[in-house]
Amino acid sequence: MSTKNDRQDSADEPDAAPPQPSRRRFLQSAAAAAAAVGAAPHLRAQTQTPAAPPPAEVHAPVPARPVTLTVNGRAYTLQLEPRVTLLDALREYAGLMGTKKGCDRGQCGACTVIADGRRINSCLTLAVMHEGEAITTVEGLASNGALSSLQQAFIEHDAFQCGYCTPGQLCSATALLNEFRNGTASTVTADVRRRPAQLSDDEIRERMSGNICRCGAYANIVAAVRAVHEGGGQNSASGSSAISNGSSNNRVNA
Ligand code: FES
Ligand code: FES
DSSP states (O other): OOOHHHHHHHHHOTTSSSOOOOHHHHHHHHHHHHHHHHHHHHHHHHHSOOOOOOOOOOOOOOOOEEEEEEETTEEEEEEEOTTOBHHHIIIIISOOTTSOOSSSSSSSOTTEEEETTEEEEGGGSBGGGGTTSEEEOGGGTSBTTBOOHHHHHHHHTTOOSSOSSHHHHHHHHHHHHHHHHTTOOOTTOSOTTSOOSOOOHHHHHHHTTTOOOTTOOHHHHHHHHHHHHHTTOOOOOTTHHHHHTSOOOOOBOO
C-alpha cells in the first residue's frame, strides 16, 4: 500500500524512473520477514510430536553360581551372582556383619578387610575375584577369645566412640603394621629408596588416611597404633600368619 508521501513523490516527477520503495517501507518489510523466520522453528516444534525414546536394553540375569571364600580360616561356599561385591557377600550371604558398609563407594574405609595380606575396600571389589584368597575380617582378629594387641590398644586408648568405623580401622591398622615391618614406603616417607626408619605419627596418619572416623577419634587411633608398634605388638589374630606373609603393598581397591 502506497503512502501519501509516495503518491506526492510520483505526482511531482511524472517522467521519473519507476518509484523505489521508501526507507520506511523497506524497514517494515524486513521486520516482518525476520519475525516470520524467528517464529518458524516454534511453529514446527508445536506441530511435531516428540520422538519416542529407544527401548531399554534388557539383559538376561546372570545366574548365581557357587563361590568359595576362605574367611578367617573357614571356607564359605556361597551362591553368588557375579555382580555381588565382597562386602555384600560377607555381610548378606556369609552372615559376617562385623565388616561395615558406610559409603559403598570406596570413600570411607568402613568396609576394609585384608585379602592375602593386603587391605582392600571390600565394597569396591567383586566376591568372585577373591576365591582362593585368605580373607581376614574384624571377626578374625581375635584368637581363641583373646583380643589382638591392636584391639586391646583401641580399648586402652579410647580409640572409638560410636564404633562404626572401628572394624575397618582395626583391619587397616593391622595390615599397616605388617606393611611397615615389610619396609613399604608411604607418600610421607622421606627417602622411598630406603626402609622407613620409624613409624612416626605422620606415617600412621598418612597410612590410615583411607579410614574416615566421623566421631573424630583420630588422635586416639594414632596413639593406639603407635603403642602397638612401639611395644612390638604382633597380632595374635587367627589370620595373622596370612597377613604377615602377604604383600607389602599399601591399600588396594580391587
Ligand atoms: S563402604 Fe565406604 S569405602 Fe567401602
Ligand atoms: S568411632 Fe564413630 S565413626 Fe569412628
